[in-house]
Amino acid sequence: MSGFDLSGLTASFGGERVIGPLSLQVKEGERVALVGKSGAGKSTLISLIHQHVGGTSSLVPQDLGLVNALPVFHNVYMGQLDAHPTWYNTLTLMRPFSKDSAAVRALLKDLSMPEKIWMPTASLSGGQRQRVAIARAVFRKAGLLLADEPVSALDGPMSHLVMDLMSKRFPTSVVALHDVELALQYCTRIVGIQDGQIALDEYSERLTSADITPLY
Amino acid sequence: MFSSPTVRVSFLFVAIALVALVFADVAITAANPWKDLGRFFMGIVTPDFFSSEGVALALLRTVAFAFVGVALGGLCGFVLSLVYRNPAVRMFCAFIRAIHELFWALIFLQFFGFHPLTGVLAIAIPYAGIFAKVYSEIFEEADPTPGRLLPPGTGVVSAFLYTRIPDCWVQLRTYTAYRLECGLRSSAILGFVGLPTLGFFLESAFSQGHYSEAGAMLILFYVLIATMPLWVKPKLLPVYILGAPFFLGEGLPIVWGNVERFFTQDIIPSPLRNGEGMGGLMPWLGDVMATEALPGIWNTLVLTQIALVATGLIALLTFPLISNHFGGPVRRTGGHIFLVIARSTPEYILAYILLQLWGPSMLPAVVALALHNGGIIGHLIGRQSSAIDLRPDAATGFNRYTYELVPRVYRAFLAFLFYRWEIIMRETAILGILGIYTLGFYVDSAIQNIQFDRAMMLILVTALLNIGVDALGRFIRKKLALQTMPTC
Amino acid sequence: MALNIIRKLAAASAMLFACSAAVSAQTLVFTAIPDEDETKLVERFRGIADYLSENLDVDVRYIPVKSYAAAVSAFRNNQVQLAWFGGLSGVQARSLVPGSEAIAQGVEDQAFYSHIIAHKSTGLNEAEDLPEALRGKTFTFGSKGSTSGRLIPEYYIREAFNEAPDDVFSRVGFSGNHTRTLRLVEAGTYEVGAINFSVWDKETKDGNVDTDAVKVIWTTPSYPNYQWSIRGDADERFGEGFTDRVQQALLNMKDEELLNSFPRSGFIPVSNDAYAPIEAVGKQIGIID
Structure with missing residues (x-):
């Protein structure tokens, strides 16, 4: 079960309502792109959804939430901490098991950064850090991906690579994107947010970029 | 200028200190203070490293007590920091750190006697309280996002190891290493009450006027602290920590019956012990308060307030010595050496030296407290001021100091000063042991008279006073929105 | 290198344990109030320790302390069994250790x-x-x-x-x-x-x-002062008649150099009662409860 059906979503900030009330249903297999200008409430909506569906989703927040002092491997491995007993995790912190490092390396290879596996996360560039956070979400193996601008720091070819990977690895996803072309190409459904409300909700094949532009 | 709350608070404290100065006993009573000071400096420049067989052993013991005490304190403090949210734990930690190492040593001496455990616990207990507080503050400041992103079934320990420890590691390590330096100072002064560390030999040498011997010990102590980065290496730490317990000396065996006696008899107020009941307790308490606690509190407060302002003055005067914005490399090196010496010398030792040279009054204590604490704050804000980028056409000289630098570092300066307020008070109380009439004087007198009930009562009063000042200091820092990192 | 250090540590600690075992076997430990410069005290009482261990067939060890109260506490806590006290510290110490006795004072201490x-x-x-x-x-x-x-x-x-x-x-x-x-x-x-x-x-x-x-x-007018005091359980610990032997050894001390270091012309027997005046004055001033 990786879809969800949420209604009455609201959020306020400093006494002022920034989201909703709104409802959003996502069926299993749907890949939803949240679009709209910055400040429209996309990030807030992503974290609202995360609060409601909780642990059944993989989250890539805008600030990534990496542990900078740890190497890439451990940041990715963190996606599966629940799958192992404490002693195993503790040993892994000191000296990873080869099967885990092989799995993480393979995943990093798909993101074309396998050589960075033992680098401290703090030493990476913005785009590399973004890919580490995505790798962690993928490694987590949850059915639902919630991602907030996951490719904002990536260049053209790399953002296509990552969007492609995410659409293959997650049956269902809700991704906040500011790049309308990417949204139309990799997502099955476009939800436009304006002033905290849903201003547009349509399947991608029925839309062109011109239909979305008014939202900005 | 008076519209700024920081300036108003500063002047308020200066005014309090000036009033305190009226009541304070400040004088140089020695007939030839400068001659003695001269002899002391001659001793420093003509150190005699081979006069006493005990010096090398004393240094070894000083290091051993510091390592064992800090390691044990760090371990307990770490465990306590995990449950620091609990108000009972918080209060417990505030209480144990409000009692100075020397007071703890005096307590343990009464029933463990000259067993190494006395020295180890005297350091470990207050340090555990401090570690618990600072560690928990470090953990609280860690980025909470990675923890929230973990899969829901993750165990508490795994989550802690992956998301908290790595994030805080550098700070934990820096702070612990810094505490080790404090531990060396604490360990050294424990000698003054009879443990086999540096203070033991320093006191002997000093009281007999063997200044060259004392000078040698002080120099070795500075070298020990200054070279810490060279010999305290992460890889060697386990060796030190495992090895240190073997170098504490054997002392004398513990007689466990004494422990029970201490807690069930010695510290029970004498009217209760003698069966006079509650009726006898009130007059007893009244007597302790009126003849010892109140005069002690008054003198402690007076001395603390004067020392606090003097510390501020020293810090403001000395920070330019190491600031990039003044002077050349030669002056800065000189400044660094001065500040290292000022902050490496425990205020207890400084006060002891000055008392010997100038005679008894509050003056040596004020100067000692101001030099040590001012040295620490001066070093910190001096470093901070070096990080400031001035516009190329900024004023120079005194104008640069008053217009460009002091306004920029003033908040940090005040934050450190109010952070150290409680530390200064804790030290002030302790300096009483040297003969200044603060709370420590009355604690020491009670112990000399074998009246441990009185001593414990007075130590309790001292702890409460420290907790009160700590709370007030935090309140003022919060009011003025001053942030600081912990110092010791 | 680390391994080498560990090996040395192990050896050192083994030695330490061996030493402390030997010390605890049967050692008379004594102290003295620190009434003078430490160097002088250490010199004087190391001499006394050697003298006593020769005369008593037990190891005798002197430990220096930093305060009068520390000497009293060590005596009370049975970390030392014998002590050279002043009048007041002796009264304090003996009142805390039942059965303890003043056994010898200097000739000069009768009228100090x-x-x-x-x-x-x-x-x-x-x-x-x-x-x-x-x-x-x-x-x-x-x-x-x-x-x-x-x-x-x-x-x-x-x-x-x-x-x-x-x-x-x-x-x-x-x-x-x-x-x-x-x-x-x-x-x-x-x-x-x-x-x-x-x-x-x-x-x-x-x-x-x-x-x-x-x-x-x-x-001042004269008053009784310094004395050697011994714990009441010394006989139990070191064997029947030990207290008497310690007393005899002190009374028999004739070594000029040792006596001069105090300085005393010799030691004479004394009893707890001799210090009643000191106790009375202590109570009057409020130093003794």
Whole structure:
């Protein structure tokens, strides 16, 4: 079960309502792109959804939430901490098991950064850090991906690579994107947010970029 | 200028200190203070490293007590920091750190006697309280996002190891290493009450006027602290920590019956012990308060307030010595050496030296407290001021100091000063042991008279006073929105 | 390298354990109140330790302490079994250890006395009574727990002025020991001080006193002072008759050099009762509960 059906979503900030009330249903297999200008409430909506569906989703927040002092491997491995007993995790912190490092390396290879596996996360560039956070979400193996601008720091070819990977690895996803072309190409459904409300909700094949532009 | 709350608070404290100065006993009573000071400096420049067989052993013991005490304190403090949210734990930690190492040593001496455990616990207990507080503050400041992103079934320990420890590691390590330096100072002064560390030999040498011997010990102590980065290496730490317990000396065996006696008899107020009941307790308490606690509190407060302002003055005067914005490399090196010496010398030792040279009054204590604490704050804000980028056409000289630098570092300066307020008070109380009439004087007198009930009562009063000042200091820092990192 | 260090540590610790095992077998540990410069004390009492271990067939060890109270506590806590106490510290210690006894005092300790000494700047001269001119001067005692450096002088000061020393003098200090009292008054740091006659005489004889700078202005009546005290359980621990043997060994001490280091001309037997006057004065002043 990786879809969800949420209604009455609201959020306020400093006494002022920034989201909703709104409802959003996502069926299993749907890949939803949240679009709209910055400040429209996309990030807030992503974290609202995360609060409601909780642990059944993989989250890539805008600030990534990496542990900078740890190497890439451990940041990715963190996606599966629940799958192992404490002693195993503790040993892994000191000296990873080869099967885990092989799995993480393979995943990093798909993101074309396998050589960075033992680098401290703090030493990476913005785009590399973004890919580490995505790798962690993928490694987590949850059915639902919630991602907030996951490719904002990536260049053209790399953002296509990552969007492609995410659409293959997650049956269902809700991704906040500011790049309308990417949204139309990799997502099955476009939800436009304006002033905290849903201003547009349509399947991608029925839309062109011109239909979305008014939202900005 | 008076519209700024920081300036108003500063002047308020200066005014309090000036009033305190009226009541304070400040004088140089020695007939030839400068001659003695001269002899002391001659001793420093003509150190005699081979006069006493005990010096090398004393240094070894000083290091051993510091390592064992800090390691044990760090371990307990770490465990306590995990449950620091609990108000009972918080209060417990505030209480144990409000009692100075020397007071703890005096307590343990009464029933463990000259067993190494006395020295180890005297350091470990207050340090555990401090570690618990600072560690928990470090953990609280860690980025909470990675923890929230973990899969829901993750165990508490795994989550802690992956998301908290790595994030805080550098700070934990820096702070612990810094505490080790404090531990060396604490360990050294424990000698003054009879443990086999540096203070033991320093006191002997000093009281007999063997200044060259004392000078040698002080120099070795500075070298020990200054070279810490060279010999305290992460890889060697386990060796030190495992090895240190073997170098504490054997002392004398513990007689466990004494422990029970201490807690069930010695510290029970004498009217209760003698069966006079509650009726006898009130007059007893009244007597302790009126003849010892109140005069002690008054003198402690007076001395603390004067020392606090003097510390501020020293810090403001000395920070330019190491600031990039003044002077050349030669002056800065000189400044660094001065500040290292000022902050490496425990205020207890400084006060002891000055008392010997100038005679008894509050003056040596004020100067000692101001030099040590001012040295620490001066070093910190001096470093901070070096990080400031001035516009190329900024004023120079005194104008640069008053217009460009002091306004920029003033908040940090005040934050450190109010952070150290409680530390200064804790030290002030302790300096009483040297003969200044603060709370420590009355604690020491009670112990000399074998009246441990009185001593414990007075130590309790001292702890409460420290907790009160700590709370007030935090309140003022919060009011003025001053942030600081912990110092010791 | 680390391994090498560990190996050394292991060896060192094994040695330490071996030593401490040997020490705990049957060692008489004793201490003394730190009433004089430490170097002198260590020299004197190492000699005593050697003398006693020769005469008693047990190991004897002296440990130096930093305060009078530490000596009393060590005796009370059974970390030392024998101690060289002053009058007051002996009374305190024996009241805390049931069955403990004063076994020997110096010949001079039967009638001990204290001097009040003054710096030349006071212009005071030796007199029959404590002069009224002492009022307002600065004054130092020895240790807080000293008989000759505090208790007795305080008693007579209170008697002469009918006031506590704090009220008589402008400043009252505790130098820590007699040697330091002498140095402080000699240097003028304090104008007046209390010192025991024994230290004064010895330092004067050895030429360590600048007699132009400091002189005796008053002397107290005599009182009983220093003594060797032993714990009541010493026989139980070291064998029947041990206390008597320790006493005999002390009384038989004839070595000039050892005796001079105190300085005492010899030791004589004494009992707890001899110190009743000290106890009475201690209670009167409030040092003893």
